[in-house]
Amino acid sequence: MIKLFICSCFLICVVLVSTAQDNPIPKLKLQIKRHQNDTAGIELLRNLSLQIQSTHPDSALMFAQQGLDLAKKFSFKKGEADCMNRIGVLLWKNGKYDRALLFLLGSLKIREGIKDRLGILKSLSDIGIVYSDQKDNLKALSYHFKAKSVAEELNEKRRLGIILSNIGNCYIKLNKVDSALSYEMQAYAIQQSIKDFSTLPNTLSILGDINFKMGHNALALDYYRVSVNLATKNGDQSGLSDSYNGMAKLYKHLNLLDSCIFYAVKALNAADISMYPEGIYDASNLLTNIYKGSNEHLELMYLKKASAAKDTMFNSDKVKLVQKLSFDEAVRQEEIAAEKHLEEETRIINLQLIGIAIFIPFFFLSLLILNKSRTHRKVIEFMGVLSLLLVFEFIALFIHPLVMQISNHLPLLELGILVILASILVPLHHRMTIWMHEKLVHPSSPHQPKSKSTKQIKPWPT
Template sequence: MHTAVAQKPNVDSILQKVAIEKDEDKKVDLLVSLVSSEINNDPKWTIETGLKLLNQSKSENDNIELSVAYSFLGQGYRLLGNNIKALDYHHKGIAAAEKSNNLSVLAFAENQTAHIYKDRQEYDKAIDIYLSATSHAAKGKNEKIKSWGPLNLGGVYLSIGKLDSSLMYSQRAYENALKVNSIVDNPYLYSNLGGVQSKLGNAQLAVSYYNMAISQSIGSKNIRYLNIAYTGLAEHYQRFNQQDSCISYAKKAITVVKNTSFFYLSSKPAQLLTDIYEKNNCDSTLKYSKIFKTAVDSLTSVKTNQQIQLMTFEEDLRQQEVAGEKLKAEEERKLNIQYALITLGIIVLLTLYLLLSRSFITNAKLIEFFGVVALLIVFEFLNLLLHPFLERITHHSPILMLLALVCIAALLVPFHHKVEKWATSKLVEKNKEIRLAAAKKTIEQLETKVDDK
């Protein structure tokens, strides 16, 4: 994995390019290029970037930009430890992403939402959302986003002790990051791999991964990832009964986020130190237990828990309503297709009856009328049948959808003319035969009358 430090993006320059970009996929690529180490380390920059993008998205009425703006704002407030406000923005981001019908953007929004539940150690909920994000990203076109879900799933599965799953997803994230030369999340990835190797008993390899995470975190000045790496290494040394090293790195983990917006990340190392000092150092035990309580309370107070549970319930309800509306729309589409087929079948049968019946003469104008009606029904049938496919390949672009329908009509009209010409000629032949038969019958009747006389 590369060791270079990611450059801070020029936000204003990128937003100008986003504003004039017409291609949806290229616009998503530009927006994803805003994702740098700052989005995981600098809440002020993240919120400011989100606000700039929010203002631009509203002036352009663009759901892709709106969704990414909400995701940035949610991430910024998450970094500040305000999970309630963060989750509110993330839910808005998912709703805007669903309206945009862009799967990469939806994966972006879902991935950021799942972070809230991961931070709160609600791992089952986090896994569900990360898996959804991973699925949507795989169907989308942006390559960078494809590594985010596996990266975070690696971390969550490590936390719940599912080492095989953690290693599998971490390796997948590593491979995806290599493809696109992405180095933003390397420290977190290395910490995950270090944790897996530590729990598997591979001490030397684990320390090597943690040291790479620490080195890159220091190089990018990412105190959040540095805290995660120090905490992981402290847990590793506790696991291998190296108490002095455990104490050293746990203290480093607390110190690096002291007096910062990331103070809530002190909970794990403070708990480690509290457990160590519990037996023989009352002063230190009291000190670190207070740090632990303060850090935990900032994330898991009763009021916060209640609000987040309510917001989660409301979002789940909204998702169910959206799924219900999609199912209803799909059922209506299938029903309309059936009606179109039934109507077309009736017209075809009626036309064939008029063409084949020898009992009366049919007006050619009637055949032309039925032909036009049949053409319209066939066009509507194809429109209903192909509409989901056309939406998917045109990304809901009205111009491209119109062009696709014009192409379908261009194919149908010549075919309609050929069928109409054939039907008309058959009708003329039938009418001639009926008239000829009628004339013969009249002549025979006249001859019979003459003979009688």
């Protein structure tokens, strides 16, 4: 017995020591004290917020806000966007979808401005999750597929696994089981290949939902149980709540009410710890239905919890704000698309102008070469006039946008500027035509006597 006691104490000490070594939170807090007045502290605060979000959501929000304040103090845009995204995720987990969307869209705007492709990927993915929880799965899919394209471009396998899992979750909510299963299995394969056990519990839980919907109850339970084991190891309380809720619904479907109540209560406890209103609502609503007509006290208690959780997520003011934010973001994206289209058109026009500017000297050079050959004088005369037309029309084409800008599209002012330009260009064109005619078409030769009577050459009409 003494030996057993000593061994037990030794094992407990080993576990405590290893846990202390694996726990990064004390080390992060120590580093934050050293960097509380420089930009390095921003990422440390964000990381600390991430580490404690499942167990201490209020503190996680506080640290993320401190990081945001520090980023604004130093005008550090990337740190500001990262902390805004972190706050958005925490607010989403707490069911405050309106405020979550406000921070996530703000983060996306900053990241687009500084061209942070990885940051854009994260924002798009998180915005998609918020819309999915708001029951707008079609809009959620549009954001997830944008995020998927960026993840593939950056070869971000871990993020791609998360996005594929979220796409599968949207499809199961839309009752498209085959599509949901396809994307979820792709996510599962990626997460297994890179041993991403932090996001795997969510994928396994969704696979449980899919198989439950397909009528594969035993397989669904297996997925839920493996998800619970991994989520427990990760300390992921919201993930535990989802899996326990899935198991409770399955047992209710099988009419095994004792098991249903057991797992629904576990789901509710996990959701309460992580302040996860969606988990609270699902578990409380399920328990309300079970106790309906059999236990009025428990029915009323769980009904109140379900109503409070639903109000947290979907009251009318929050829904209106989400709709306004969605509309404003749609307008902003349309403006960005219009700007890109204008930039592309401007780029094409500039390339064409550069091409013309390069072509004209080469054309004139070829004319000089032809002049020394036995080419017919009429051909040379035509090409000479054509080269002059190209030069002067190019000048007019090049100057026209500047004229439009100066005149501000006022017809009278624009006409006046064009008349002034014409008074300069037309005489110049007249003189250049005569010069081209004399030098190229009728070049002077030392063997030919000069004519006594000089015949005036009519210039090419402008």
